[in-house]
Amino acid sequence: MTAHMLIKSDAEAPLIARGVDTQVIRALIYGGLAAADLLIVLGAFVGADLLRHSRLNDTLSHSYLLIVPVFMAVSLYSGCYTYGAVVSRSRSIPKVVGAFLAASGFTLVLIFALKNSGYLSRLAFFVGALFSLAGLVAVRMLVPQIIRRLGPRFFRRVLITDGGWSEAIPVGFERVDADGLGLRPELADPLMLHRFSQIVAGADRVVVACPVEHRERWSLYLKSVDCAGELLVPELHNVEPLGQDGVTGLAGVRVSVGRLDLRNRILKRCFDLAITAPVLVLLSPVMLLAAIAIKLESPGPVLFRQQRMGRANQLFDVFKFRSMYVDQGDQDGAQSTARGDQRITRVGRWIRATSIDELPQLFNVINGDMSLVGPRPHALGSRAGDELFWHVDRRYWLRHTIKPGLTGLAQVRGHRGATEVRADLTKRLESDIEYLSHWSVLSDIAILVRTAFVLVHRNAY
Known part of the structure; x- marks a missing residue:
């Protein structure tokens, strides 16, 4: 299964084009x-x-x-x-x-x-x-x-059915047959999360009808994407709880809401572009010198591209200045960089210590894959000790409800460098969730200001 496989809907209710953001x-x-x-x-x-x-x-x-x-x-x-x-x-x-x-x-x-x-x-x-x-x-x-x-181009509603569905599709909803698409709420499979995110991309409301034993996993899936997510609970139908949806005719429980509403998404995007564009111009001489130094020291491309998890757990390619020898690069991020790591070139040590290696990610911000401030994107193979990040704490997927950032609350608090033990990830995760819960433009400004004082850090190697 590839990360970018095409998803086709069942013939009963064809889906609109993927990626349409209402x-x-x-x-x-x-x-x-x-x-x-x-x-x-x-x-x-x-x-x-x-x-x-x-x-x-x-x-x-x-x-x-x-x-x-x-x-x-x-x-x-x-x-x-x-x-x-x-x-x-x-x-x-x-x-x-x-x-x-x-x-x-x-x-x-x-x-x-x-x-x-x-x-x-x-x-x-x-x-x-x-x-x-x-x-x-x-x-x-x-x-x-x-x-x-x-x-549905203005307000898109999706009904995901995990198991049999014999009733009529509610008016205004598209049906996604999870069984027919091979879609399973596997918490240990990042590619399945990516696939789910592609299916519901741009949806404003996602309702899941599933067996009781699958509800916990579907709940986490819904919480990991930026949408209003609900689980249908048919056994509550006769109780007629307050707020029961008259559209579906079934009782549901809301388990997620979008982290940022439309106004705040536009505000954050405008803030990113207003800062990033002039910064790119200002730092272009530094980036040019870094590129020349990398090219002169060792053969290979100037930029290093790596797949990482972005908003709504969708994969994207992140850009960095190459800091390792080409034949020793870690494409999956499975091996954390250690102090005195022999894979790193001399120029690489300098640009990593000064965070210059991260500057090409400004193009990710311009492209819309990243934001200036947000949880740092991680490679799929990243580990805390011997465990993959999402095995350490299932809340890990929740940090992807907004775009990843060049810097974040965890970074300005000093949580950088190798994740040698579980606590190294847990501290970052707690900071990321705190940032998501209390986001504001002022908090982004404060983090950017604090970032200026930690560009050179003892854990940056």
Whole structure:
């Protein structure tokens, strides 16, 4: 079984293209809606000003255009661009009308406070307000129709059946027949985890129907991917617990939620790109010198590529400057690097001690496989003592619910270097889970600042 084997669904319910990330599509919808709102409000007030004066008046006379940025701020804060606010007219219209009225009131108070009310064209203001409300409501009438046309590309639901399934597939769900695909919740098989992640890639909700004895393992599988995951518990159906899903008609237990919602994923990605792009330019001379030194000292490629576990336990190729002799490289990461390791070249010792060997991973960040801050990605053969990482602690898979990072909380706490005993991994795992539980942009900034003080570390060899 290869890591990148193609997965085909059963003929009963073919799956949509793998890797379709509905959160990206929703981000485009939300962004387009926000842009439309901005243009509607701006166009309405500019048009009202032209109707009133036959031309755009001076700055003071249309100072009420302050309503445009105020409205955008209020609408963002009030959640006008979220899933719940766009799928239903009964929710979206009151939200946007309320946001606009609040922005109008605040703008009028601000104009009076700045003593510009004498220049305010009341007719232009109220005509612009009416045009704005009409345009905002009209757009909200259309958006749900667009979303219905997108269907599973906007919000994807997957039902995984492990065992027989004789009932009808719930409306809006795709069925994945685990038996037919040879999909088993094997906790000791990273390639099976990778395969599972490929199947549910981009899904927003994953429901698993399985025998009782498989629930614990499926629960861990669901927790290891960035989605809302549920286990169906048919024996609770007659009890009718609160929150029972009327769509499936069966009682389920939610066992996982996405670590980062759409807003925070976009925020983290923008932060990564804003830092990485200038840093790449700034450090390009250092990277060029390192590449020349590596090439001059020993034959072989400048870069070392290795498969590692990424977000949602999907495999990706990580880039590093080659620090070992080519014929002694450890492609699987089965042998931890030791102090005075003979496999490492002289240039390799220097770039590892200064963490320069990690700089090519900035391209992994640009590519979207990694983030600046997150749990460090590990090779499949990594061991703590004589045990593979995931044999030491089953929580190991949970650290992959977000993208791996160039640096992380474990690294700035000094948990680096060889994992000679189980405790070496456990300490890193505890730090990784703590980071996942308390993520914020401020925590990423703090870790990046602290990283500057541990680039040269006694365990970096």
